[in-house]
Amino acid sequence: MSSKTKIVVLHMKEIIYTAVFAALAIILILLLVFMFLPKNKESKTNEEKYMPGVYTSTVTLNNTALEVEVTVDETHINSIRFSNLDESVTTMFPLIQPTIEDIAEQVYDSQSLDNIQLSEDSPYTSQIIVNAIDEALKKAETTK
Template identity: 30%
Template sequence: MSANTKIVVLRRKELLYTGIFAALGVLFVILLLMLLLPGKAADTSGTPDSPDSTAETAMPDNVADLGRIPQSAQTEDVSTGAVADADAVLDNASGPVGTANTYIPGIYTTELILGSETVNVEVIVNDHAITSLSLADPDETLTTMYPLLEPTMDSLSEQICETQDLSQVTYSAETRYTSLVLL
């Protein structure tokens, strides 16, 4: 019986590297399992799950708060997010009947991007009606590239100021796409 002694030499540096890589491997497997396995992911963002949710959301800066009108009397245009008073009846001489103010008076602008050019659309409103819609300082290159832009805006402005209703706006087949972009 001879004793064969085997001597194993472990270096501290190799043990340290092995331990670090083993810990990183375990951490990687745990993270991979958390990402791939379905779990109880609670939505903590505060956004409602469905459009008919009753949770109150914050109004954007460019939308007027019409809190004085009861929710049952408001109608919302889903395409634009605009809120209008359903009980107000438009009277051309004196504005809406039965309401103090329908709009917050002011000049509102938004930027419209057409290709590589931009143009500002300006809407002027008083307490009771939209008084003017126009293109604010259209560039010469823009009017050259889009020749129907200004005449179409003038036509839409006339109709909107007269009827105060976007659903009653009409346009020809020639200006259909330009009108839709502007609306």
């Protein structure tokens, strides 16, 4: 009875190298899969897209035309201000500058005109300014 026993000798160094290369191959495959998977399409459609630039709309207060200037890039509202606010208008309407600054701060934080808290001191002026900003943003929106 002859038994044919075979002895296999494995070097520990070769086993470690094989395990390390197998782990690196798995990590590389996972990285490639995550890089080339399509992104979530819902997040792109909910994000508003603008044509970068400066857009204006007009507000008339006491026969004086004020231009609300909105500066946007592709996805963000960067600046909201009056472009031709002079001293006579600020004298007649002293709350107009603080009102637009308050609204602009809220828009910068939320990047939207939704849920804007209107000023209790001048709610009608605040609403007029919000409408003017909305009009300027409609000019900036790109069609899909």
